[in-house]
Ligand SMILES: O=C(O)[C@H](O)[C@@H](O)[C@@H](O)[C@H](O)CO
């Protein structure tokens with residue numbers, strides 16, 4: 001079998017799908033994208049495509065190494081996201097050609113179902129209680145919300161109290177019936193992270209995500225030493241080499257590689273194993289579309305240390321399209337009691353509605369993340 005063509009489709013709300021065709025009529029789908037830089041990743045996919053046309057799609061490991069090591073400059077958000085989508089599509093082809101789900105090729109199921117969690121509250125955490133009630137009614141008991149709005153480098157008690165009071169209200173309303181992670185979203189400086197985490201400790205968040213920016217990862221062990229709350233990060237790390245450093249330094253209890261940013265299934269499987277060796281859990285990051293989620297689930301179902309899975313149903317970013325709009329086998333993604341079952345169709349387990357994808361790609365939005373500014377006019381981390 002030989003790879004014959006790569007086609008990319010930028011789509012509402014902010015996603016990109018990649019279709020890889022072969023000379024035997026089997027096609028594979030992937031979801032290479034950096035939210036807000038879709039066109040840049042699209043260019044990278046097609047540049048990497050030069051290495052792939054005419055190659056045997058079954059040789060995923062060799063093609064991965066060729067894409068990674070074939071270029072002198074490697075790694076980073078753009079190239080690793082482009083490689084991630086290509087890797088997903090190659091695994092999709094392999095599973096379809098052997099007529100088995102990808103997780104079967106990776107050693108089979110390590111669990112019968114996988115816990116999911118849902119976002120509540122949007123960019124500026126609001127309507128949390130209402131959001132949790134709605135999702136609780138359909139079986140969710142685990143949630144994630146932004147831990148705060150924009151925060152000054154050294155902010156005041158009012159900002160701290162605003163963040164803490166939101167969390168206090170959740171615990172007051174729901175007690176220990178539900179759990180919630182707090183995503184600091186990189187909005188918090190290292191000094192403020194220590195203060196905020198300390199004030200939040202009594203409310204027992206399930207985890208604190210990105211307490212500081214990935215480029216400040218040396219603070220993870222320092223912050224972890226000050227709290228009992230598990231620290232999570234990983235969506236802005238792009239290879240096992242980056243995750244190696246944070247695992248060696250310690251401090252993270254939950255790794256959150258993104259299957260569409262960190263080199264795909266091949267790379268994230270290695271990251272999952274590295275985490276397990278360090279007694280660190282895995283919670284793949286996934287605010288994206290159905291192919292990215294399917295790739296996550298194929299890793300979750302073969303990784304003993306996978307604990308919960310992010311998914312984007314109802315997320316505040318999905319304006320103009322929802323998680324399952326572009327796929328035919330929607331029923332396979334049904335969440336029962338807050339849990340996914342294994343996807344059982346060959347490949348990644350996603351049947352893409354190609355006609356709709358082509359139609360909706362005709363007017364894909366140029367999604368950009370908001371740019372926030374502090375009261376003094378300086379750029380704030382969003
Ligand atoms: O945890 C999450 O889902 C992420 O922090 C998410 O909010 C961002 O990755 C966003 O998608 C960037 O555009």
Ligand SMILES: [Mg+2]
Pocket residue numbers: 183185209210235
């Ligand atoms: Mg996050």
